[in-house]
Amino acid sequence: xxxxxxxxxxxxxxxxxxxxxxxxxxxxxxxxxxxxxxxxxxxxxxxxxxxxxxxxxxxxxxxxxxxxxxxxxxxxxxxxxxxxxxxxxxxxxxxxxxxxxxxxxxxxxxxxxxxxxxxxxxxxxxxxxxxxxxxxxxxxxxxxxxxxxxxxxxxxxxxxxxxxxxxxxxxxxxxxxxxxxxxxxxxxxxxxxxxxxxxxxxxxxxxxxxxxxxxxxxxxxxxxxxxxxxxxxxxxxxxxxxxxxxxxxxxxxxxxxxxxxxxxxxxxxxxxxxxxxxxxxxxxxxxxxxxxxxxxxxxxxxxxxxxxxxxxxxxxxxxxxxxxxxxxxxxxxxxxxxxxxxxxxxxxxxxxxxxxxxxxxx
Numbered sequence: 001x002x003x004x005x006x007x008x009x010x011x012x013x014x015x016x017x018x019x020x021x022x023x024x025x026x027x028x029x030x031x032x033x034x035x036x037x038x039x040x041x042x043x044x045x046x047x048x049x050x051x052x053x054x055x056x057x058x059x060x061x062x063x064x065x066x067x068x069x070x071x072x073x074x075x076x077x078x079x080x081x082x083x084x085x086x087x088x089x090x091x092x093x094x095x096x097x098x099x100x101x102x103x104x105x106x107x108x109x110x111x112x113x114x115x116x117x118x119x120x121x122x123x124x125x126x127x128x129x130x131x132x133x134x135x136x137x138x139x140x141x142x143x144x145x146x147x148x149x150x151x152x153x154x155x156x157x158x159x160x161x162x163x164x165x166x167x168x169x170x171x172x173x174x175x176x177x178x179x180x181x182x183x184x185x186x187x188x189x190x191x192x193x194x195x196x197x198x199x200x201x202x203x204x205x206x207x208x209x210x211x212x213x214x215x216x217x218x219x220x221x222x223x224x225x226x227x228x229x230x231x232x233x234x235x236x237x238x239x240x241x242x243x244x245x246x247x248x249x250x251x252x253x254x255x256x257x258x259x260x261x262x263x264x265x266x267x268x269x270x271x272x273x274x275x276x277x278x279x280x281x282x283x284x285x286x287x288x289x290x291x292x293x294x295x296x297x298x299x300x301x302x303x304x305x306x307x308x309x310x311x312x313x314x315x316x317x318x319x320x321x322x323x324x325x326x327x328x329x330x331x332x333x334x335x336x337x338x339x340x341x342x343x344x345x346x347x348x349x350x351x352x353x354x355x356x357x358x359x360x361x362x
Contacts, residue, residue, distance in 0.1 A: 002072040007034050007133065008056060014129050015052040021097035023050045023126060024090070024114075028105030029299035030130045032227075035075055037068045045086040045110050048075070049093040059089050087113045094118060101126035131304040135296060136318040141228065142342050142351075145297065145320055148230035149340050149351040151183040152222060156234050156354040163362045165213055165238050169193040169206035176221050185223040185230070189301055192220035192233075196242075199334030202291055202326060213239045216333040216358075222301055229301040231322055233338035235358035248327050249335055249358060251283035255325045256337045256356065259293060263323075263341055263348035269311040276325040277309075285327045294322040297340055319343045320351070 011034060015023060025031040025048040032038040035058065039046035046064065050056035055074040065079040078093075080086045091114065094100060098120065102111055104127045115123060137145070158179055164172065173191040180188055194204035196215040204218070211217060215238045222231035237245070259276035273293040280289045292308035297320055305313050305321060324338030339352040 003138070004034060004036050004073045008050065008074055010133055011050065011129065012052050014132065015050075015101070018129065019099060020101050020124075020129070021052060021099045022094055023101045023103075023129070024048065024094075024106070025050075025103040025126065025130075026106040026110060028103055029303075030103050030105075030126065030134075033130070033134055033299055035068075035070075035073060040064065045090075045107075047086065047090050047106075047110070049090060051097065057093055059086055059093065061086075087117060090114060091117045094121070098122060099124070101129060103130070127304075134298060135304050136316055137298060137320055137342070138318070141298065142318070142320065144226045144228040145230075145340060145342065146351050148185070148223075148225040148228050149232070149353075151185055151225055152180060152230045152232045153352055153354040154183055155179045155221075156219075156232065159219070160236070160359045160361065164195075164211045164215075164217060164236060165362060166210065168208050168210055169195055169198070170208060172211065172217075172219075173206040173221075176219065180221065180223060185225045188221070188223040189229070190220075190222060192218060194218040194220075194334060196333060197331050200328040200330045200332065202328060202334065202336070211238060214242055216242055216245055216335060218334055218336055220336065220338065224301075227299060229297050229299070231297060231301055231338065231340060232352050232354070233324055233336045234354060234356070235335055235337065236361050237358050238361055240360075241358075242333050244329070245333060245335070248283070248285060248329075251280060251285060252325060252327050252335055252337060253356060255279040255283075256323060256339070259323045259325065260339065260341055260348060260350060263315065263343060264346065265315060265317050265343055267315055269305045269307045269313045269315060270309050272315075272323065273307045273309055273311075276323070280325060280327060288327045288329060289325060290328060291326065293325055296321045315343050317343050317345050 044061040062079040173193045193206040199218045217236040220233035255276040294307035296303040320342045326336035328334040
C-alpha cells in the first residue's frame with residue numbers, strides 16, 4: 001500500500017471517530033499530504049472530496065488533470081471543462097454529507113459558494129484533523145528535513161567567509177538566495193537580513209540599508225527541498241559587537257540550548273517555551289522576547305505544533321519544529337538563534353548543525 005493510501009485510510013479513521021461525513025481539501029499542503037498532488041492557486045477550483053468510507057475524488061480543471069498521478073492511490077480524477085460549474089460537481093459528490101471538514105486554506109469564494117448550494121451542511125475547519133495526521137513525521141520525512149537543513153547549514157558556512165560591510169541587506173539576501181538554490185533547494189520561501197537597528201524587527205524585510213562596522217546582523221532564511229521545508233537563523237557581527245550585545249547573546253545561547261535539551265517525548269509544547277523564556281527573563285531581557293519559541297515544520301514552513309504558552313500538547317516521537325528564542329532591543333540591535341529539531345524515542349536530534357556562536361565578519 002502506498003504512503004498516500006495509508007494516509008487516506010488514517011484520515012478516514014479520524015473522520016469516522018469525529019462524526020465527520022466528508023473532507024474537502026483545495027490549495028495548501030493538506031492535499032499533497034494525502035494525494036501527492038499540490039493544486040495550483042488558480043481562480044479555477046480544485047477540490048479533493050473524501051467521504052469517511054470509499055475512494056476519494058479530485059475535482060480539477062481539465063488543463064490541470066495531466067499533473068495528477070493517481071497510481072496506487074484510492075482516488076479518481078474528475079476533470080471539469082471551462083464551461084462547467086465545479087461548485088455543482090462538488091455539491092453532487094458531497095451528496096447527503098451533513099458534517100463537512102474544509103481545508104483551512106480553501107479560498108473563501110469557493111467555501112461561500114458551497115455554503116450557498118448546500119444550505120443544510122455544517123462546514124468546519126479541517127486543521128485539527130489534518131494537523132494531528134501531519135505532526136508526527138515518518139522517518140523518510142525526517143530524512144528530507146535533515147537534507148534541507150544540511151543545505152542551509154552549508155550556506156551559513158559559505159557566507160561566514162564573505163565581507164558584509166559596504167553591501168546592502170538586499171544584496172546579501174540575494175547572495176544567500178542564489179547559494180541556497182545552487183545548494184539543492186527547489187524554492188526559497190523567505191530571506192531575512194536585518195542589520196543594526198533593523199535586527200530589532202523579527203520579520204524585517206531586507207532593504208537598502210548598507211551594513212556597517214559594528215552592526216549585529218540577523219540572517220534568517222529557508223525554502224523547500226524535496227517537498228520539505230528548511231528554516232535557520234544565525235548571527236553575524238561586523239568587526240566588533242555593539243554595546244551590550246555579548247552579555248545578551250550569552251543569555252540567548254543558554255536559553256536556546258536549554259530549550260533544545262528539554263525536548264523529549266512526554267513533555268508539553270508550552271514547557272519548551274517556558275524553559276527558554278525563563279532563562280531570558282532571569283537575564284533581564286524578558287520584555288524583549290516578543291514571539292513564541294518555535295513552530296512545527298514539514299511540508300509547510302510553519303505548521304503544528306507551536307511552542308507557546310497555553311499549548312499543553314504532549315510532544316511525540318517524530319514531531320519536528322524550530323527552537324528560536326530571540327532578544328530585540330528597539331533602535332539598537334536584535335538577535336535570534338534557530339535550529340530545526342526532531343523528537344526522537346528518548347530525546348531530541350538537532351537537524352541544523354552549523355555552530356550557534358555568532359560569527360565575526362569583515
